[in-house]
Amino acid sequence: QVQVVESGGGLVQTGGSLRLSCAASGLTFAFNSKALGWFRQAPEKEREFVATISGSGRIPHYAGSVKGRFTISRDNAKNTVFLEMNSLEPEDTAIYYCALSRYTDISTNPSQYDTWGLGTQVTVSS
Numbered sequence: 001q002v003q004v005v006e007s008g009g010g011l012v013q014t015g016g017s018l019r020l021s022c023a024a025s026g027l028t029f030a031f032n033s034k035a036l037g038w039f040r041q042a043p044e045k046e047r048e049f050v051a052t053i054s055g056s057g058r059i060p061h062y063a064g065s066v067k068g069r070f071t072i073s074r075d076n077a078k079n080t081v082f083l084e085m086n087s088l089e090p091e092d093t094a095i096y097y098c099a100l101s102r103y104t105d106i107s108t109n110p111s112q113y114d115t116w117g118l119g120t121q122v123t124v125s126s
Helices: none
Strands: 003-007 010-013 018-026 038-041 048-053 061-062 068-077 079-083 094-101 113-116 120-125
Touching: 003 094, 003 113, 018 038, 018 094, 018 120, 038 068, 038 079, 048 068, 048 079, 061 068
Parallel strands: 010 120
Antiparallel strands: 003 018, 018 079, 038 048, 038 094, 048 061, 068 079, 094 113, 094 120
16 A cells, blocks of 8 residues: 655744655555655645655746745655755644655646645744
8 A cells, every 4th residue: 555654844943944754655656657745734724735846856846935945855766755844934834744646747736646644743933
């Protein structure tokens, strides 16, 4: 069974940094054949797109709210994707979810992703 597991969340002060990881397991296909995405959900808000990266790792794409502060990358040899988050703001507080796409190409649409992790909590204090 294909699974993705997030790690690296925590409590950080405004302006601080965190690095999230997402490890995939149980794969029956090449990890680099699928795009991966990060989404987040804040209390009483809908889940929103954060960042995505193509299967090859060459094409990233970010939500406007995080562009220039967050960096998505992947290590296909280790079946792992990372989200480096810098200059964190209280508005970044949310549960962050990693998701494996059905496709190689990037997408901001959650319906394109069919395997989701349980999430990792990120809390940014002011």
